[in-house]
Each structure stands twice: as structure tokens, then as C-alpha cells.
Amino acid sequence: MTRALITGVGAITPIGLTAHDFWQNLVAGESGAGLITRFDTSDMPVKIAAEVRDFEPANYMDAKGARRMSRFSQFAVAAAQLAADDAGLVISDEERPRCASAIATGAGGAIDTMDELEVLLTRGPARVSPFYVPTMAPNMGACQVSMHLGLRGPALASVAACASGLYSYIEAKALIEAGLADVVLAGGTEAALHRLPIAALANMKALSRRNDEPTRASRPFDADRDGFVFGEGAIVMVVESEARAKARGARVYAELMGGGLSCDAFHITAPREDGTGAEQAMTAALKASGMNPEDVDYVAAHGTGTPLNDASETVAIKLAFGGHARKLAISSPKSMVGHLLGAAGAAGALAAVMAIHDSVVPPTINLETPDPACDLDYTPLKARKMAVRAAVANGFGFGGQNGCVVFRKYGG
Amino acid sequence: MASLFERVRDVVVAQLKVSPDEVQPGSSLVDDLRADSLDVVDLTIAIEEAFADQADFEIRDEDAENIKTVQDILDFLTEHGIS
Numbered sequence: 001m002t003r004a005l006i007t008g009v010g011a012i013t014p015i016g017l018t019a020h021d022f023w024q025n026l027v028a029g030e031s032g033a034g035l036i037t038r039f040d041t042s043d044m045p046v047k048i049a050a051e052v053r054d055f056e057p058a059n060y061m062d063a064k065g066a067r068r069m070s071r072f073s074q075f076a077v078a079a080a081q082l083a084a085d086d087a088g089l090v091i092s093d094e095e096r097p098r099c100a101s102a103i104a105t106g107a108g109g110a111i112d113t114m115d116e117l118e119v120l121l122t123r124g125p126a127r128v129s130p131f132y133v134p135t136m137a138p139n140m141g142a143c144q145v146s147m148h149l150g151l152r153g154p155a156l157a158s159v160a161a162c163a164s165g166l167y168s169y170i171e172a173k174a175l176i177e178a179g180l181a182d183v184v185l186a187g188g189t190e191a192a193l194h195r196l197p198i199a200a201l202a203n204m205k206a207l208s209r210r211n212d213e214p215t216r217a218s219r220p221f222d223a224d225r226d227g228f229v230f231g232e233g234a235i236v237m238v239v240e241s242e243a244r245a246k247a248r249g250a251r252v253y254a255e256l257m258g259g260g261l262s263c264d265a266f267h268i269t270a271p272r273e274d275g276t277g278a279e280q281a282m283t284a285a286l287k288a289s290g291m292n293p294e295d296v297d298y299v300a301a302h303g304t305g306t307p308l309n310d311a312s313e314t315v316a317i318k319l320a321f322g323g324h325a326r327k328l329a330i331s332s333p334k335s336m337v338g339h340l341l342g343a344a345g346a347a348g349a350l351a352a353v354m355a356i357h358d359s360v361v362p363p364t365i366n367l368e369t370p371d372p373a374c375d376l377d378y379t380p381l382k383a384r385k386m387a388v389r390a391a392v393a394n395g396f397g398f399g400g401q402n403g404c405v406v407f408r409k410y411g412g
Numbered sequence: 413m414a415s416l417f418e419r420v421r422d423v424v425v426a427q428l429k430v431s432p433d434e435v436q437p438g439s440s441l442v443d444d445l446r447a448d449s450l451d452v453v454d455l456t457i458a459i460e461e462a463f464a465d466q467a468d469f470e471i472r473d474e475d476a477e478n479i480k481t482v483q484d485i486l487d488f489l490t491e492h493g494i495s
């Protein structure tokens with residue numbers, strides 16, 4: 001069987017414009033949350049988000065190309081370029097049909113719809129951008145990455161709300177295992193920060209309103225959590241066949257073992273409180289990876305900081321891992337980076353990969369008052385130095401889509 | 413005040429991401445300034461926006477078909493009383 005290895009990492013996030021900066025800040029427990037600067041929030045109950053700051057598209061792509069992309073595609077192309085550079089990836093023309101992209105997103109270019117609708121209503125149809133449709137479409141993150149790097153194999157773009165980012169790793173593994181690709185640029189991207197979704201999610205009571213303390217607002221598994229912090233960003237990793245990686249002497253961060261998917265088939269926003277939907281995805285991921293619960297040391301949790309998610313995820317981890325659940329180190333990257341929505345699963349996957357590679361588990365910051373309903377070890381406040389043989393990343397989306405992906409130390 | 417050419421040149425530079433030196437009256441939008449059909453539509457919208465405060469005009473599809481060079485834009489604007 002062809003193994004799939006992680007040989008390059010790239011990220012554009014609120015806590016770093018490279019994967020390594022992201023990881024360093026994650027381990028250090030740095031929060032990326034702050035007051036929203038992108039638009040006026042004076043009439044809104046939620047005034048905080050985790051914004052990507054100082055992102056210059058021209059640092060990664062030509063200016064004209066960037067003008068034809070929505071921000072979510074610009075993030076994806078930048079993260080993919082960073083991952084390709086990190087991997088030292090050189091693709092010959094002969095190889096291109098066997099190189100693929102899998103870039104998931106939740107909302108695609110929804111912000112373009114909001115902006116162009118305003119143009120249509122205020123300035124008339126003649127002023128609507130001819131670029132609107134090919135920038136807004138959610139497949140464009142994948143297609144732009146493929147265009148940018150010359151990947152002529154499949155370009156996949158799963159849409160699965162906040163589980164999206166994990167789908168791409170399952171797809172990458174499947175492509176490589178089936179012998180359909182040797183290299184897959186896989187990850188998630190999201191850039192949907194706009195008044196409309198903030199207003200809608202605030203009205204849904206899904207967002208934290210801790211406006212006076214933005215860096216303390218995202219507090220997964222804490223008794224005083226009051227919702228998630230809206231974020232944006234992209235994470236892309238190079239998934240490469242073992243044969244190709246070995247042949248070029250590539251550095252290997254971790255092995256991508258496999259993943260599992262399920263659907264709650266239950267409710268548009270709430271997870272199954274008994275945790276069975278998420279449990280099913282985790283159990284399927286372990287089975288697909290040929291691993292037992294006892295083989296896993298770290299769980300990069302979905303851990304949104306909403307009252308419902310964190311309690312049901314705790315139940316689900318107990319169901320999936322049995323008695324081993326209490327021995328796991330668990331943490332939520334969202335406590336620092338915010339909720340990257342369609343990129344969130346990929347952020348968890350990157351945390352899992354780096355935890356394995358660097359033998360350190362990042363913390364769950366702001367976990368100050370334990371919630372009796374969340375009684376596992378969430379690595380509160382401080383990172384933990386420890387060997388990580390294998391790690392899983394969880395992601396659960398509105399609509400009940402659940403994803404879980406397993407990584408393992410390569411050669412271990 | 414900047415000349416009509418200079419103002420058109422600035423819009424072309426911003427939309428097509430070319431250098432100001434490349435933009436001459438005789439420059440072909442497609443052949444010299446590397447625009448594709450979407451760029452040309454986008455450019456005409458930007459020209460309408462940029463000169464909307466000087467005259468009430470619209471670049472219709474049949475007008476846009478005749479716009480091949482920077483000079484064609486200048487001529488169109490002049491015909492509509494913009495100088």
C-alpha cells in the first residue's frame with residue numbers, strides 16, 4: 001500500500017503568516033483575537049474576531065492574478081506556495097497530471113456576493129464586476145492553487161462547513177492510496193469576515209461577546225465559555241507518496257494515516273448531545289488507519305468554545321477512546337487562532353502534525369474554570385513537552401458533518 | 413490638473429496591473445497590455461466610474477467592441493465631452 005506523507009506545511013493565519021510562525025505562537029499560547037478592524041461594528045453586539053493582519057497578496061502571486069481572486073483564494077494560493085517552498089517541491093511537466101489540489105472551504109467567496117450585491121443595488125447592473133462569478137465560486141480556492149502551481153490532476157473542493165478542512169486530507173490520502181496522484185496540496189481556506197455573517201452568527205448566539213477582553217474570549221472547555229471567535233485564514237500541507245518523497249530525500253513531518261466521516265442526520269446547528277455522530281467519525285478514522293485508541297497520544301479537538309460543542313465532543317471522545325480517553329492530551333487550537341471555519345479542520349491537522357514532529361502539545365488557553373461536563377485533560381494554559389506517537393484532528397460542522405483525521409510519526 | 417491621457421493611464425495601470433511606462437496612446441489593450449476579454453469589460457466599468465462625475469455616459473457593449481487601444485478610450489471620452 002502506498003503511504004502518504006506530510007512533507008511541507010504552509011499557513012496564513014491570525015497568529016502567523018507561515019506554518020512555523022503559526023505553530024510557534026500556538027505553542028506559546030498567543031491569541032490572534034482582537035477588535036474587528038475591517039468594518040464598523042458600532043451597531044453590532046459582537047465586535048471581535050481573529051483577523052489575518054498584514055497579508056500582502058503580491059508577496060505570493062502576481063498582482064493581476066490576485067485581483068481575480070477572492071480573499072479566500074488568495075489565502076489558499078499563499079499557503080500552498082509556502083507549503084511547496086517548505087517542501088522544496090519541484091514539479092516537472094511530466095509529473096503535472098499526477099499532482100492534485102484539495103482545498104476545502106465553508107463559504108468560498110461569500111464576501112464578494114455581499115459586496116457585488118451592494119454594487120448592483122446602488123450603482124446598477126452595468127457596474128457589476130465581470131470577475132464576480134469566477135472569484136466567488138467555492139471551487140476557486142482549489143482551482144487557483146492548481147493554476148498557480150501547475151497541478152493538472154484533480155482539483156477537489158469539499159464544502160462541509162466547519163469540518164471542511166479535514167475532508168481534503170481524506171481526499172488526499174485516497175488519491176495517493178489509489179495511485180491517482182503522487183502529490184496533493186491539501187488544506188482548507190476561509191475569508192468570510194463581513195458584517196452579514198457576524199450579524200447572523202451573533203443573532204444565533206454562536207459568537208462570544210467578550211468584546212472587552214478579545215484575547216480571553218475563545219475559551220474552549222471552560223465553564224465560562226460563551227461562543228466562538230470568528231476567524232479567517234488558510235492552511236495547506238503537501239501530501240506526498242512515500243516513493244516520491246523518499247526518492248528526493250524529502251523531510252517528513254508525519255504520516256497521514258487516514259480519516260473517517262459521518263453525519264449526525266439530526267439538526268442544522270446542534271450536535272447530537274450523546275456524541276454518537278462525532279464518535280462514529282473518530283472510530284472510523286482509527287479503523288481506516290489500522291490503529292487502536294491506545295496508539296493515540298494527542299487530540300487536536302474541534303473545541304469551539306460553544307457550550308454545546310465542547311460538552312458533546314467530550315462525550316464523543318470518551319465513547320471513541322474508552323478508558324484511554326483519560327490518558328489523552330487534548331487541546332483546542334481555536335483558543336488561540338479563533339475559529340477558521342472551513343480552514344479550522346486543517347488548522348487542527350497542522351497542529352496534530354507539528355505536535356508529532358516537535359514532541360510538544362499546544363495548550364488550550366483561557367481554560368481557567370473547569371466545566372464538570374468537560375472532564376478530560378485539555379492541556380490547560382501551558383504547552384506540554386511529550387512524545388506524540390500519533391495524533392488525531394477533529395472537525396464538526398453545522399448540518400452535522402463530522403470529520404476526523406489520523407497522523408502518525410513516520411517510521412514509528 | 414492631470415491630462416485626460418494621464419487620468420486614463422492611471423485607471424489602466426490600476427486595473428491591468430501594468431507599469432505606467434507601458435501605457436501609450438497606441439498601446440493595444442490585448443496585445444501590448446496583456447488584457448483578456450474579462451479585463452476589457454472590467455476596464456470599461458472602471459473608466460465609467462472614474463469619469464462619472466464629468467459626464468453622463470455609458471460604455472455600451474457595442475462601444476466596448478470598438479475599444480482596442482488606449483487611444484480608443486481617449487477618443488470615446490472626447491466624443492462624450494470629457495477632456
